[in-house]
Amino acid sequence: MAKILVTGGAGYIGSHIAKALYAAGHEPVVLDNLSRGHRDFVRWGAFIQGDVRDTQLLGSIFETQSFDGVIHLAALAYVSESVADPDLYYEVNVCGTRNLLAAMVQAKVSNLVFSSSCAVYGEPDRLPIVEETPCNPINPYGFTKWACERMMMDFQTAYGLRSARLRYFNAAGADPAGQIxxxxxxxxxxxxxxLAVAQGKKTPFSIYGRDYPTRDGTAERDYIHVEDLAAAHLAALSHLLDGGASLALNLGTGQGATVWEVLQAVERVTGHSIPYAIQPRRKGDPAQLVADAAKAYAELGWNPKHSDLDHIVADAWRWHQKRFG
Ligand SMILES: NC(=O)c1ccc[n+]([C@@H]2O[C@H](COP(=O)([O-])OP(=O)(O)OC[C@H]3O[C@@H](n4cnc5c(N)ncnc54)[C@H](O)[C@@H]3O)[C@@H](O)[C@H]2O)c1
Incomplete structure (x- = not known):
């Protein structure tokens, strides 16, 4: 049993990780300022409402409690917002991470699992994307994630902080029990x-670009079920707790789905037809982002088990109807 601080644990992915930690017999403690999260998502373990920018709070958390590791998800994650307000993104994502790492070093907590993103790669010229693909982010959000990864490598060299930097592709789906x-x-x-369009809201659905060099002309992404993401975090944590080396890993399936294929899956699963309108491409939207996830399988023995597209949509639909029905 390990006691784990989960920053951002009131958010979408963090709450699924807290649930998985608890189910595996660990003790999650959630730190979240609720700026983008939900109090009712914190159901597994203790909750501290606070901000990763608050160095005093971080110091007192690590002084009064003893942690085996940290899973750090707290961040702002809208690309367009990061372009409009980069100062906020560097403050929360980079300064917040620096504060957390400094508090961990001070408290001699040396195991960190970090939410990175495929946004660190920018627009790669080769697919699928391997971890050795050069990191060339194209927006402030991607730069903040890459800056945090670099910081972690420097903290490893200087202070021995070990990290698993997990580069998620597109998180999707929901808790199969429908709780979060x-x-x-x-x-x-x-x-x-x-799904909102399937419910009759926000219609028609906008497809941005139908002239990409993909099999049906719409953009292709790699969707990974949030439960599979949570399982990967537990595997990465075990790797670090067992003394394993730092690593950076893609978390995807290696199987892309186009916007058109996802739309068809939503029609199939929900039984509702989706009215749509074709719009021009959006600036900065690459044609394809698909992971080569072989390294995560090799290093962690982790395999996505729930990321079949219909399975993802079915779990998301059940949740969506309950929350927004
Ligand atoms: N959703 C995806 O597809 C995806 C893909 C790649 C990477 N990520 C990364 O995964 C992490 C979680 O993403 P998510 O989709 O669950 O987002 P989310 O917004 O649902 O969760 C983020 C949580 O962090 C909290 N938070 C924000 N600023 C904070 C601060 N200053 N102090 C304390 N808490 C703060 C928010 O309240 C929220 O609960 C983020 O780091 C994001 O960059 C997400």
């Missing part, structure tokens, strides 16, 4: 947007 799921405001992710 995706609830972002504003929502920008494809599947919940399609």
């Amino acid at each position: 799921g995706e609830d972002h405001d504003p929502e920008t992710h494809l599947i919940p947007l399609l």
Whole structure:
């Protein structure tokens, strides 16, 4: 049993990780300022409402409690917001991470699992994306994640802090028990947007670009079930707790799905037809982002088990109807 601080644990992915930690017999403690999260998502373990920018709070958390490791998800994660307000993104994502790492070093807590993103790669010229693909982010959000990864490498060299930097592709789906799921405001992710259209809200659905060099002309992404993501965090944590070396890993399935294929899956699973309108491409939207996830399988023995597209959509739909029905 390990006691784990989960920053951002009131958010979409963090709450699924807290649930998985608890189910595996660990003790999660959630730290979240609720700026983008939900109090009712914190159901497994203790809750501290606070901000990763608050160095005093971080110091007192690590002084009064003894942690075996940290899973750090707390961050702001809208690309367009990061372009409009980079100062906020560097403050929360980079300064917040620096504060957390400094508090961990001070308290001699040396195991860190970090929520990175495929946004660190920018627009790679080769697919699928391997971890050795050069990191060339194209927006402030991606830069903040890459800066945090670099910081972690430097903290390893100087202070021995070991990290698993997990580069998620597109998190999707929901808790199969329907207790937690995706609830972002504003929502920008494809599947919940399609589900809102299936419910008769926000119609028609906008497809941005049908002239990409993909099999049906729409953009292709790699969707990974949030339960599979949570399982990967537990595997990465065990790797570090067992003394394993730092690593950076892609978390995806290696199987992309186009916007058109996801739309069809939503029609199939929900039984509702999705009215749509074709819009021009959006600036900065690459044609394809698909992971080569072989390294995560090799290093952690982790395999996505729930990431079949219909399974993802079915779990998301159940949650969506319960939350927004
Ligand atoms: N959703 C995805 O597809 C995806 C893909 C790649 C990476 N990520 C990363 O995964 C992490 C979680 O993403 P998510 O989709 O669950 O987002 P989310 O917004 O649902 O969760 C983030 C949580 O962090 C909290 N938070 C924000 N700023 C904070 C601060 N200053 N102090 C304390 N808590 C703070 C928010 O209240 C929220 O609960 C983020 O780091 C994100 O960058 C997400």
